[in-house]
Amino acid sequence: MxxxxxxxxxxxxxxxxxxxxxxxxxxxxxxxxxxxxxxxxxxxxxxxxxxxxxxxxxxxxxxxxxxxxxxxxxxxxxxxxxxAERPIYLMLNKPRGLVTTRRDPQERSTVYDCLPPGLPFLSPVGRLDKASEGLLFLTNDTRWAEHLLNPVSAIPKTYHVKIDRIADTDLLVALSQPIRDGSELLGAAAVTLLRSGARSSWIEIVLTEGRNRQVRRMMAASGANVLRLVRVAVAGIPLGDLAKGMTRHLTTVEVAGTRTNEKQ
Known part of the structure; x- marks a missing residue:
């Protein structure tokens, strides 16, 4: 049937x-x-x-x-x-608790529940796991998506990470160096302390590669547990004040700015 x-x-x-x-x-x-x-x-x-x-x-x-x-x-x-539909470039502020898939076998809420009606099928550009939040692009321009995801493009992705410990100098130095996790070497392009309290800290990490759960793995390997993980920028495009669960279309200027060295 x-x-x-x-x-x-x-x-x-x-x-x-x-x-x-x-x-x-x-x-x-x-x-x-x-x-x-x-x-x-x-x-x-x-x-x-x-x-x-x-x-x-x-x-x-x-x-x-x-x-x-x-x-x-x-x-x-x-x-x-x-x-063929016209190209669409959408930014979503993904709330925590949503999975980045169209249909979930466990019937959990997905990022597609946040999208406005009447759109063609859009694919997420990369992933944010269920516990992570922040900037997620969705598009029907597969070439553009491939460009952003290709490690050769070295597209910067900026994360703000809250951890369950004080971020001392030793931790910041460790995160700034390549970290071995199993058979992989995980590295950050930049690591910056944003603020530190008595029991937790916020750190900014910039990645130019897209390994699976890379930030969480780097933190775990360095002896820190992630309390919150928020992606705040991709390719120089900031999340800004976009409310959680809301979307907006990228501007022509924003899209053009991501196309440096894109294969034609």
Missing amino acids: SRRFPPTPGARQARSSTPKPKHYGSVVSLPRALSKLGLCSRTEAAALIEAGRVTVDDRPARSLSQRVDLGRMRVALDGRAII
Whole structure:
């Protein structure tokens, strides 16, 4: 029995041929193509393909590994061509307690609960774990997302971290040096003491790489427990006074400022 999958509100479909903008000329897997077009996530795309609802140049999709060129090929859902959405660049102030996924098997609240209605499918640029909060970008521009996430781009990400101890000189020096955690070396681009109390401290850490749970792992390896972790800036774009759970669109100037050395 085929899985019922209603049309995504933000994804547009038409019976005319799919437009062929230059930035969609790369050859990608079919699930990724559907994500690029703003229709759905790759997981949801796989379900549509397996249900026989997706065609490429009017022929049924062969497999999940099928490669397509969105600059040359017509991709359709239920016989209707999928039209590429305009690029959207959204900032969310993620509250603590939300998971960064569209659908959660445990039915926990997700960051998608914070998004305004009427948007196409947007992918998070990186992750913030459930206990973390702060700045999270979401976009349907996969090339831009890949640029921000590529370690070669060295995009700075700034975090404010509250720990359960006084941040003495030894701790700050340790965090400023590469820290071995298992088989990985974890490093920070900058470490600054913001303020310190009798039992806790706030530290600013700037990373230019995106290892899984890197800040928490660095703190644990240095003998500190994280009480709060807030991402306050990415690529020089600050979270500012955006309220928790609220979103805003990035400005043209902000997006342009992140594109240094982006592959064309």
